[in-house]
Amino acid sequence: MSRKKGSSHGKRTLSENEKIYEKRIRSGYGRYIIPGAIGTIVILLIPFVANLWISLHSWRGGRSTMKFVGFDNYLKLLQDEKFWTSFGNSLYMIVAMAVIPLIIGLILAAVLFDYIGREFGGKTSSFLRACYYLPQILPVGVAGILWNWILNSQTGAINRILSGVFGMEETPDWLGDPDLAIYAVMLMLIWGQIGYPVVIFMSALGRVDPELYEAASLDGAGWWRRFTAITLPQIKPETFVVVLTCTVAALKVFGPVYILTKGGPQSSTLVPSYYSYLSFFGKSQIGYGAAIASVLAILIAIVAMVIMFFQNRSAAREREGALVS
């Protein structure tokens, strides 16, 4: 019975006549894709391939001559300490933009939806959700300069609070200390990112049948039990989406680093995208910058494909599970 339901959801078998008819009304749309395809090819595809091509050259940019050097740029990368630092810092960025927001967002969404929403009404929970989401809409230029001031070692708000309210004598130099700067950048990223998973997970929870929770409550399951047994499994698809989009965003992060630290002090906050920007527009090492950008693009593609693979596998398993039961 359930098998039949599953198959009718997918492709229905059509009779010959229906097939011909279906073909007729479904064909002839190809031309509508032409403008978008041309745009994509000119703006994304050709430049991307050109970038790969440039990465095999030594080039100072502009009218200077390009010299083909094969994989020299990539070999140079392997020995470049800054290159490794920048990709190592990407891990910090993933922690700040994907891991921590995911965990906090998950708990917040569950609390807002399953607790605040019920005890105090939907208005309270959506008000809180809006508060958490607000930093997401700020332009990174504005948020960056605001945090730049907040974290400033002399006039910044945090240090004024530390020295004025808590009487701390030696306040930390958040953005100037190589050991601290990366955490300062992470702080801003976490602040900006938290609302995103909250919004997505809350709407995911809206999809879940409330009877599941009711039944679990009647069976005496506490909040934590309901969270692990109902909430987590039910919002798996959204979790994959959040992990994917946040991880990709973390690998791409540029604006906050550009505004807060410019990769410094002593390359302690260098990230791949800023490093390639620096090679392109700061040092005019176009081939080298292109190589960094290519590595980053390939890394992102791999990460995206791995996450999508797990997503598909989990979805397939779920379908199988539904059919068996």
Added chain:
Amino acid sequence: MSMSSSVKTTIQGRMTRIERKDEAKRNAPASQKRRKPLNPTRWVILLLCLLLALIILSPLFLMVLNAFKTSQDYTQNGPLALPQELYFGGLINFWNATDFPIKFWNSLWISVVSALISVGLSLFNSYALGIGRVRGSSLIVALFMILTMLPGEGFIYPLFYMFNAVGMGNSQWTIVIICGIINMAFGTYLLSSVMSTFPKELLEAAQIDGAGRWRTLWNVVFPIMKSNCAVLFIFFFIWTWNEFYFSLIFLTSGDTQTIPLAIASLQGDRIMDVPTINAGSLISLIPAFVFFLLFQRTLTKGITAGAVK
């Protein structure tokens, strides 16, 4: 046959849902009464949530607090004190130093035109991919999806070279085009999955009435997809409004720059004191903030639509 049975199941589904809602309504007052006994934990949890909201919003409170101080007041009394008098000099300073109206106009038209282009192209693409049966359509959608994830660095230099070569080095149209295409890829991904569930009967009816594909798109498909397109438009508008990387590279002179760029370039400017920076951040935020208040619900729906596809 299968048609009518699927209709039946949807009707049944709807009925059960309605019944459930009614039941929930009937049960609600009772369950609320049951929970009424004073329960301190619920207030503690609410308080914690409010506290977190306060922490998250505190940078913005600090900004407002310090936007109306004189720089003397700021250095003497610090960032936490209330301003001694309302001082609008910071706002005026910022307004004049950055030619704010020009930046605002740049941001506005770039975002609007770019968002219109992306929505239009997404609509065309998804019309072809979702309703038509273009060969390899799932591959095309997947390709679009991967392209949206591509880092800007992966194609920036060739683009930079290309636009300079055709004399568009410092033109806002570069941002319009680049953001337009990148956002289009996302929009195509989103809309084509919605369109693939478009009711076939409507298409057939349009065809019987003698409407061509172009007429069908505008008279049948677009009116139904309007709200999806509106959500996409809002999204693309905000993304382009906030765009930083491409603007930084392409918009090199003051008269072409956008708001986020203008404010970021204040940094390190020695004329700018802290209250001015805060005042500047404050005015730069207002458009985004108003937008947020107006479309908070739509935005939420949009992000969700993006996630669940």
